[in-house]
Amino acid sequence: MVNDSERLLDAFSELYFYKELVQSNLHFTLEGSTEKEVADLLINVGDFIIAIQLKARNEKEQTFDEQQELKWLTSKCRKAKKQIKDSIQFIQSGQLPAFKNGRGKFVSLISNAEIVPLIVFMNETIGNDYPHILKKHSEEGMDVNCLSFRDFQNMCRALLTPMEIIYYLQWRLMFYQKYGNTGTSVFIDDNNNSSFANHTHGEALVYQFIAERYGTETNxxxxxxxxxxxxxxxxxxxxxxxxxxxxxxxxxxxxxxxxxxxxxxxxxxxxxxxxxxxxxxxxxxxxxxxxxxxxxxxxxxxxxxxxxxxxxxxxxxxxxxxxxxxxxxxxxxxxxxxxxxxxxxxxxxxxxxxx
Structure with missing residues (x-):
């Protein structure tokens, strides 16, 4: 059953990624097994797939204590990472059925596609100071990008194409792996002027990515x-x-x-x-x-x-x-x-x- 939060993310993704690229309702059953799910949402451009796992806080249980809500996020993210890891294995197995996209066309997933995992959480109590990547805890684990739904929206508005978002998520992961979760960096624009980006404020890091890739002069x-x-x-x-x-x-x-x-x-x-x-x-x-x-x-x-x-x-x-x-x-x-x-x-x- 698709909940309201998943419908909201689905609708937003269709707006920015085109219905042909969006696949939800990803439940399947292989012979001899119980029903499973491939992530909550896929943005599928063929050779690249963004696998999104959504975690939403039940409004009846939500508090105004940010530390308490961050504990909720920690718990949910552990589960989300396992779900995404399973999703990657499902896709790479090559045994999945075709799934409908937003236009109603059944589209198969390419088993050797490059998969970009992403966790999106919906909890308005949590501000900008949340773990922007979730570190692996074992050799078999993986680091995963984490975004609030608000910052996910900001990212999509700043970037213009599905591939730019894919490249940004790859760049963002490497950035936080190298520099950590907080801080301000300096970058140089086209006219040799220095600028600053607060990485944790409203997903401002996306503008550093744009500056490095295209220059900072806006058109x-x-x-x-x-x-x-x-x-x-x-x-x-x-x-x-x-x-x-x-x-x-x-x-x-x-x-x-x-x-x-x-x-x-x-x-x-x-x-x-x-x-x-x-x-x-x-x-x-x-x-x-x-x-x-x-x-x-x-x-x-x-x-x-x-x-x-x-x-x-x-x-x-x-x-x-x-x-x-x-x-x-x-x-x-x-x-x-x-x-x-x-x-x-x-x-x-x-x-x-x-x-």
């Missing part, structure tokens, strides 16, 4: 780019063309979920340039986006009446310039002053997302 246009990108992903059209794939939007969501913020900006800029060209009646290849490290090429085509370039022709042209595993044609056409359409033709030659 307000980035917020609008992410809003536009999220709108596009949440409204993928029905006419996505993916060979031999019934739910054709799913592999595209997985592909886009691996984007980082600069890829988002470049993608959104090219989409709107292509729409502008279609509005003017300029029908052609308008631009491309290539990531050699991720082995993909996106080609942007302005068109009319849904016409798109032959993918075999496009593949032949692009392969003369670079090698790739994934080829995506984004073709945009103008309908009227209030509407435009974006369609996709997707080829995954390495079967990275079409499994």
């Amino acid at each position: 307000e246009t980035m917020k609008q780019c992410v809003a536009d990108f999220s709108f596009i992903l949440h409204n993928l059209p029905d006419r996505v063309i993916v060979e031999s794939e019934q739910d054709s939007s799913y592999p595209l969501i997985l592909f886009f979920a691996h984007f980082e913020r600069m890829e988002i900006k470049e993608y959104v800029d090219r989409v709107f340039n292509t729409i502008a060209a279609a509005k003017k009646g300029t029908y052609n290849i308008i631009g491309s986006l290539r990531n050699e490290g991720q082995h993909y090429v996106v080609v942007f085509v302005s068109t009319h009446d849904g016409y798109f370039l032959d993918m075999e022709f496009l593949e032949e042209v692009v392969r003369k310039k670079c090698n790739f595993d994934i080829l995506l044609q984004v073709y945009c056409y103008w309908e009227n002053e209030e509407d435009f359409r974006i369609d996709y033709c997707f080829r995954d030659y390495a079967d990275r997302y079409l499994k």
